[in-house]
Amino acid sequence: xxxxxxxxxxxxxxxxxxxxxxxxxxxxxxxxxxxxxxxxxxxxxxxxxxxxxxxxxxxxxxxxxxxxxxxxxxxxxxxxxxxxxxxxxxxxxxxxxxxxxxxxxxxxxxxxxxxxxxxxxxxxxxxxxxxxxxxxxxxxxxxxxxxxxxxxxxxxxxxxxxxxxxxxxxxxxxxxxxxxxxxxxxxxxxxxxxxxxxxxxxxxxxxxxxxxxxxxxxxxxxxxxxxxxxxxxx
Amino acid sequence: xxxxxxxxxxxxxxxxxxxxxxxxxxxxxxxxxxxxxxxxxxxxxxxxxxxxxxxxxxxxxxxxxxxxxxxxxxxxxxxxxxxxxxxxxxxxxxxxxxxxxxxxxxxxxxxxxxxxxxxxxxxxxxxxxxxxxxxxxxxxxxxxxxxxxxxxxxxxxxxxxxxxxxxxxxxxxxxxxxxxxxxxxxxxxxxxxxxxxxxxxxxxxxxxxxxxxxxxxxxxxxxxxxxxxxxxxxxxxxxxxxxxxxxxxxxxxxxxxxxxxxxxxxxxxxxxxxxxxxxxxxxxxxxxxxxxxxxxxxxxxxxxxxxxxxxxxxxxxxxxxxxxxxxxxxxxxxxxxxxxxxxxxxxxxxxxxxxxxxxxxxxxxxxxxxxxxxxxxxxxxxxxxxxxxxxxxxxxxxxxxxxxxxxxxxxxxxxxxxxxxxxx
Amino acid sequence: xxxxxxxxxxxxxxxxxxxxxxxxxxxxxxxxxxxxxxxxxxxxxxxxxxxxxxxxxxxxxxxxxxxxxxxxxxxxxxxxxxxxxxxxxxxxxxxxxxxxxxxxxxxxxxxxxxxxxxxxxxxxxxxxxxxxxxxxxxxxxxxxxxxxxxxxxxxxxxxxxxxxxxxxxxxxxxxxxxxxxxxxxxxxxxxxxxxxxxxxxxxxxxxxxxxxxxxxxxxxxxxxxxxxxxxxxxxxxxxxxxxxxxxxxxxxxxxxxxxxxxxxxxxxxxxxxxxxxxxxxxxxxxxxxxxxxxxxxxxxxxxxxxxxxxxxxxxxxxxxxxxxxxxxxxxxxxxxx
Numbered sequence: 001x002x003x004x005x006x007x008x009x010x011x012x013x014x015x016x017x018x019x020x021x022x023x024x025x026x027x028x029x030x031x032x033x034x035x036x037x038x039x040x041x042x043x044x045x046x047x048x049x050x051x052x053x054x055x056x057x058x059x060x061x062x063x064x065x066x067x068x069x070x071x072x073x074x075x076x077x078x079x080x081x082x083x084x085x086x087x088x089x090x091x092x093x094x095x096x097x098x099x100x101x102x103x104x105x106x107x108x109x110x111x112x113x114x115x116x117x118x119x120x121x122x123x124x125x126x127x128x129x130x131x132x133x134x135x136x137x138x139x140x141x142x143x144x145x146x147x148x149x150x151x152x153x154x155x156x157x158x159x160x161x162x163x164x165x166x167x168x169x170x171x172x173x174x175x176x177x178x179x180x181x182x183x184x185x186x187x188x189x190x191x192x193x194x195x196x197x198x199x200x201x202x203x204x205x206x207x208x209x210x211x212x213x214x215x216x217x218x219x220x221x222x223x224x225x226x227x228x229x230x231x232x233x234x
Numbered sequence: 235x236x237x238x239x240x241x242x243x244x245x246x247x248x249x250x251x252x253x254x255x256x257x258x259x260x261x262x263x264x265x266x267x268x269x270x271x272x273x274x275x276x277x278x279x280x281x282x283x284x285x286x287x288x289x290x291x292x293x294x295x296x297x298x299x300x301x302x303x304x305x306x307x308x309x310x311x312x313x314x315x316x317x318x319x320x321x322x323x324x325x326x327x328x329x330x331x332x333x334x335x336x337x338x339x340x341x342x343x344x345x346x347x348x349x350x351x352x353x354x355x356x357x358x359x360x361x362x363x364x365x366x367x368x369x370x371x372x373x374x375x376x377x378x379x380x381x382x383x384x385x386x387x388x389x390x391x392x393x394x395x396x397x398x399x400x401x402x403x404x405x406x407x408x409x410x411x412x413x414x415x416x417x418x419x420x421x422x423x424x425x426x427x428x429x430x431x432x433x434x435x436x437x438x439x440x441x442x443x444x445x446x447x448x449x450x451x452x453x454x455x456x457x458x459x460x461x462x463x464x465x466x467x468x469x470x471x472x473x474x475x476x477x478x479x480x481x482x483x484x485x486x487x488x489x490x491x492x493x494x495x496x497x498x499x500x501x502x503x504x505x506x507x508x509x510x511x512x513x514x515x516x517x518x519x520x521x522x523x524x525x526x527x528x529x530x531x532x533x534x535x536x537x538x539x540x541x542x543x544x545x546x547x548x549x550x551x552x553x554x555x556x557x558x559x560x561x562x563x564x565x566x567x568x569x570x571x572x573x574x575x576x577x578x579x580x581x582x583x584x585x586x587x588x589x590x591x592x593x594x595x596x597x598x599x600x601x602x603x604x605x606x607x608x609x610x611x612x613x614x615x616x617x618x619x620x621x622x623x624x625x626x627x628x629x630x631x632x633x634x635x636x637x638x639x640x641x642x643x644x645x646x647x648x649x650x651x652x653x654x655x656x657x658x
Numbered sequence: 659x660x661x662x663x664x665x666x667x668x669x670x671x672x673x674x675x676x677x678x679x680x681x682x683x684x685x686x687x688x689x690x691x692x693x694x695x696x697x698x699x700x701x702x703x704x705x706x707x708x709x710x711x712x713x714x715x716x717x718x719x720x721x722x723x724x725x726x727x728x729x730x731x732x733x734x735x736x737x738x739x740x741x742x743x744x745x746x747x748x749x750x751x752x753x754x755x756x757x758x759x760x761x762x763x764x765x766x767x768x769x770x771x772x773x774x775x776x777x778x779x780x781x782x783x784x785x786x787x788x789x790x791x792x793x794x795x796x797x798x799x800x801x802x803x804x805x806x807x808x809x810x811x812x813x814x815x816x817x818x819x820x821x822x823x824x825x826x827x828x829x830x831x832x833x834x835x836x837x838x839x840x841x842x843x844x845x846x847x848x849x850x851x852x853x854x855x856x857x858x859x860x861x862x863x864x865x866x867x868x869x870x871x872x873x874x875x876x877x878x879x880x881x882x883x884x885x886x887x888x889x890x891x892x893x894x895x896x897x898x899x900x901x902x903x904x905x906x907x908x909x910x911x912x913x914x915x916x917x918x919x920x921x922x923x924x925x926x927x928x929x930x931x932x933x934x935x936x937x938x939x940x941x942x943x944x945x946x947x948x949x950x951x952x953x954x955x956x957x958x959x960x961x962x963x964x965x966x967x968x969x970x971x972x973x974x975x976x977x978x979x980x981x982x983x984x985x986x987x988x989x990x991x992x993x994x995x
Contacts (some may be wrong), residue, residue: 050863076865085864090856093849101853104846105865147864294765296699296772357925368964376959426765427697431909438906446968463937482841485822564776621787632780638773639753642766 001064003028003186004049004155005157010057018044020210021058024188026203028063028154031187033218035194035231036207042086042190043085045207046157049188050082051075062155077105081148085159085190088144091133095124098132098143102150110150117146120176138169142176149180156180158189174200194232198222206231244579247649251587258590265648269548270593271586275483276545278585282490283537284580289576290498290506291362291530292380293422294430298563300437302542303444304413305406308468309543310394310457310552312402317393317586325389328381335377339370382449399463403491403543406455410539411532413440418531437563444554451554456504458551483544487582490537494578506530507576552588559632565592567638574648583650592630599626659813661943667819667937675824675893676823677931678831682886683908684915684923685838686879689900692855692918692993693875694754696767699761700775701883701908702901704746707778709891709900711738713791720798729802731793731892732826738888742847746880747873749774757873775901783897791896802892823892830885835924842920847874900927903971907934910974914981916992925989934973 002025012018018041022031026032034042049060051070062078070078081102090098103110113228116126121142127135130144139163142148148156161177162170170193178200181187191197198204201218206227214227221227259267280302287293298433320326347363350356385392394402417436446449451457459466464478497503509523547550563587573584603626610616619625641648683705690698715734716722723730753774757767775920794802803822807816841848847870854861862868887900911930914923941962945952965972981988 052863073865073867074863076863082863084860087857088860090853090860092856093853097849097853100846100849101861101864104850104867151865176830244950248963292763294768325964350717370675372962372964376962424982424986427691427768428913430699430765430768431697431906431913432975432982435906435971435978438971439969439975442969442971446966560772561776561779564772567772571769603899625784625787628783630780630781630786632777632784635773635776635778638776639770642762642770642773643753643756646762 002026003030003062003063004032005061005064006045006049006058007056007060008058009045009048009060011044011053011055013056013125016048017056018210019048022207022210023212023215024049024205026186026188029181029184030202031181031200031218032189032203032205033194033197033201034188034205035197036205036213037231040207041110041210043159043209044210046082046159046188046190050080050157052082059183062090073105076195079151079154080157081153081155082142082157083148083153083159083161085163089140092131094129095132095135095143098147099150102147104150113150113152117149120149120179121146121152138165138172141165141173143167145173145176145180149185153185155186155188158187160192162191162193170196177224195222200233244650246497247583251583254587254590258594265472265476268473268480269380270590272476272480272483272548273545273593274586274589275480275487276541276548277566277569277589278487278582279483279541279544280538280566281541281573281581282487282494283534283541283586284566285570285573285575285578285581286494286530286537287534288317288570289333289581290503290510291527292426292510293527293531293534294426295433295534296430296560296563297433297435297437297440297530298566299539299557300433300440301410301413301538302439302545303437303540303557304410305403305544305545306552307444307451308406308409308539309399309402309492309547310451310460312395312397312405313399313461313547314394314398314457317389317460318392320385320389320392323385325381325385325392328384329392332374332377332381335370335374339367339374343367343370383440384446385449391449393458399461399547403463403540403547406543406641407536409538410542411536414532414535415528416530420529422531434560437557441554441557444557451552452554454553456551458552460547460550460552462547462550478550483548486540486544491578491582498578561634564634564638568634568641570648571646572637572648574650574652576652577648577650580648580650580652584648595630595633599629602626659809659811660816663809663814663816663818663945666940669932669939671818671824671933673829673932674928675931676934677928678827679886679890679904679927680907680911680930681927682882683833683904683923684911684927685920686882687908688912688915688918688920688923688992689851689875689879693851693858693872693913694758695759695766696754696764697772697909698879699768699771700749701879702905703775703778703782704880704883705904706743706782706889706898706900707745707887708738708880709887709896710782710786711741712888713793713796713886713891713896716793717796722798723797724799728826729794729892730797730799731888732823735830735885735888739884742884743877743880746876746882746883750872750876751766759893779898779901782920784902786898788898791891793892793896811891821893823889827889827893830889834882834885838920847871850914851875876984906971906978907931907974910978910981913940914977914988915991916990918986918990919988922988922990922992929989930974932975933977934970937973938967938970939963 004024004026006022006024008021008023009019022041024032024034024045033173034045036042036202044053048055051067051072055069055167058068061065062080065078067075069076072082073113084090090101093101096114099114103113123139124142124146127139132140145158158177162173165173174196175190177187189197198218198221199224204214204216204218204221205212206214206221214221214224216224222232255267255271258270280298284298287295343363343366346366347359349362350359394569413436417429418430421432445453447453448455458541462475462479463482465475467475469475506526509526569584569588570581572588574580600623603622607618607622610618660682683701686704687698690696690701710869711931712731712734715737716730719734720730722733726733753770754767757770805820805822806817807820808817842852843849850861850866851871851874854868858868861871889896891900901944907930908927911926912923913926914929915926942960945962987993
């Protein structure tokens with residue numbers, strides 16, 4: 001059974017549809033990557049899946065359960081976590097408090113998880129008591145991902161996790177995504193750095209004008225001359 | 235909504251209002267109703283000032299009473315008969331000396347604040363500026379105090395200049411505009427909450443000054459009778475005099491309405507609405523949002539000053555302690571949001587309708603509470619407190635508050651909605 | 659020496675008292691600002707209402723203070739705080755939340771809060787009239803204790819004055835601030851509150867139950883408002899228009915301290931409180947001891963005060979304007995809305 005099954009989604013702002021029947025299906029141990037031109041509806045798709053935007057038509061299923069238009073806090077409890085592209089940390093809270101906030105819905109002891117996340121992102125361990133707003137861009141992205149991982153999600157949604165990062169941090173983030181995926185977390189992410197993202201993707205979704213243009217394995221899309229010409233910059 | 239139905243709606247509402255008025259004329263008599271209409275017309279001018287601030291620019295002004303008081307004060311200062319006793323005393327000379335101290339203080343403080351140009355360290359300059367300001371401020375107020383005391387014990391107060399009433403109204407409007415300029419300069423760049431807080435503060439301060447500076451306004455002793463721009467009831471009787479006054483105020487309302495309607499449909503009005511509806515994109519288009527807002531804030535406050543001047547003149551008494559900042563300010567807010575914010579006709583409708591209700595609610599509240607008192611006593615042996623009537627009138631404050639919250643929630647567009655399509 | 663004691667009584671004690679009251683009000687205002695993003699104009703009337711709740715409880719159970727040897731008004735305070743907190747949540751549910759759910763501009767909620775303030779005023783005056791009430795004249799047990807402290811100096815014949823309600827106010831404020839600090843930095847809900855103040859969208863995305871945070875905000879704001887109103891009325895007198903002169907100073911305190919910063923609100927409250935007492939203080943009194951050493955041609959005025967008492971409302975306003983002009987984020991680097 002597919003982990004995430006979004007079928008025929010229509011959604012948009014103020015009565016205007018941006019998504020016109022988009023499908024996205026990934027399995028439990030897969031990384032899915034959404035690419036496409038600006039305004040193709042990539043971020044909108046993530047927001048629609050995460051209940052931040054009203055889906056007017058179509059269904060979203062998580063592990064077979066219908067979650068269409070479910071409120072974000074319920075989705076978090078259902079095991080789905082979302083990292084927005086911008087403003088994805090609590091700047092005046094310390095790094096550790098940011099992680100604790102990620103675990104807000106948990107009532108059990110989660111201290112081992114915090115240590116586990118410091119294991120993923122050793123940079124954060126030394127800055128655990130520093131306000132997250134004082135960190136560098138790459139470190140903030142780590143805090144944001146760490147926060148999302150605190151619920152031990154089955155599916156992690158990432159909106160452009162490497163936007164605006166230096167190459168060093170970009171590579172580190174991609175490595176971490178692979179590592180996280182290896183522990184059995186499904187990942188669906190939107191990326192501007194399409195080539196690198198497709199290289200680690202099991203599935204790729206190329207969107208254009210709110211519709212699926214190409215859907216295939218990451219490798220197949222990388223080698224598809226048409227995709228390369230229009231979406232990967234030649 | 236098509237424009238046809240909205241015209242129909244206007245016709246229906248205003249005819250209903252006309253019928254209501256006719257009923258009141260019949261019931262309460264011409265003299266009473268004319269006075270009520272005069273005051274309603276003054277409130278209409280004030281409400282037009284508010285509707286352009288709120289409806290055109292989304293500015294939240296909680297200090298309307300302050301601007302009304304400024305308008306009223308300048309009318310007194312300009313048009314009240316000259317107080318010869320004051321001008322023949324030492325008063326003017328002493329005030330002149332205070333004025334000179336004030337100018338000197340400003341000059342010295344300014345000079346000190348610029349002294350960093352001579353290489354003084356910045357921190358020292360700030361400290362010296364504050365120090366000179368404090369000293370010159372103390373000198374000025376300690377010079378003012380004896381002068382004020384002398385005026386109060388001798389001439390009473392400085393009196394007016396004896397100029398025509400209309401001059402007083404115009405200066406009143408300008409005075410309110412000047413106050414608005416300074417408040418707006420500071421607060422309009424920030425979110426509207428700050429403007430709300432600052433206008434509330436300025437209204438309280440204006441009231442405090444007018445109430446306590448007896449040498450200027452007679453304070454709680456009040457100034458009366460104020461001269462009218464038309465013959466007064468003493469000359470030609472209540473009905474004729476009030477009809478004359480009503481004509482004057484009605485003409486002012488119509489003239490203001492004419493210009494506001496033109497401005498609304500002109501590029502200036504379109505730009506204002508664009509700023510209100512989408513501040514970010516308008517500023518991205520290179521429009522100086524804050525400057526435009528300042529313009530409309532000043533214009534609105536000038537209308538409030540003018541309406542306030544006309545209102546105070548019509549009652550023939552300037553009583554600073556009668557300006558209750560929050561309560562009366564929100565009577566005007568009810569007029570505007572009930573009538574339809576951003577719609578000038580709506581503001582006029584709201585002003586007249588709400589003011590009539592406000593006026594007749596006083597005898598009605600007393601009637602209701604009389605009944606409660608009688609039946610409460612008969613049935614339950616309830617002893618009503620002696621100040622029950624004063625409490626009954628407090629209920630009207632409750633009704634203002636309730637109306638505001640209900641209209642905002644259930645009919646945010648008011649009875650005469652603005653005639654443009656809203657996005658989002 | 660006596661002049662210094664006079665200064666201490668008039669400026670230090672009085673400033674601390676009114677500063678504590680402003681601080682408690684400003685904490686509420688600043689938290690509502692931070693979590694709900696609007697200036698709550700009904701906050702001062704929440705204080706008046708809380709004081710009336712306490713007063714009604716004292717009238718109903720006048721003997722209660724006798725069991726613990728404290729004024730009854732102070733003993734019933736926790737109940738009044740709970741009642742006011744419930745009332746505040748009710749206000750939110752009836753008037754503010756429906757508007758929030760409609761996604762109106764924040765300023766519309768500000769206007770609604772003025773509507774609410776007028777309604778509370780109307781109701782209070784309908785039931786209580788306009789007369790002043792004294793907590794201690796209905797208290798079955800204690801009168802208001804006033805402590806006169808004599809300093810161990812020969813020259814000090816004047817005494818330091820401090821009243822029982824004032825001491826209780828200081829103790830209450832210290833306890834409340836300590837608890838608030840613990841709540842905000844150590845508890846899950848307190849951290850969630852700071853998180854929501856930082857970034858409301860991310861708080862929602864993280865699964866933080868925003869309704870619970872909103873309720874918590876109203877509980878703290880309402881409880882502190884009731885305490886401030888009660889303790890102020892116990893020290894002075896309970897007037898139906900208590901709120902009138904308090905609204906502007908607490909807004910000023912919240913903005914001076916930095917909007918959204920509870921610690922800033924406390925500092926802001928004291929800044930505004932001391933600014934008021936310092937500016938109405940007659941400084942000529944402090945110069946009197948030096949009368950003889952001042953050359954004769956300088957005539958000492960009998961009164962040197964920056965602001966006459968009747969213009970006291972100017973002080974918080976000037977502070978507010980000054981901070982908006984020079985440092986809109988306030989002393990504790992708050993938000994600029």
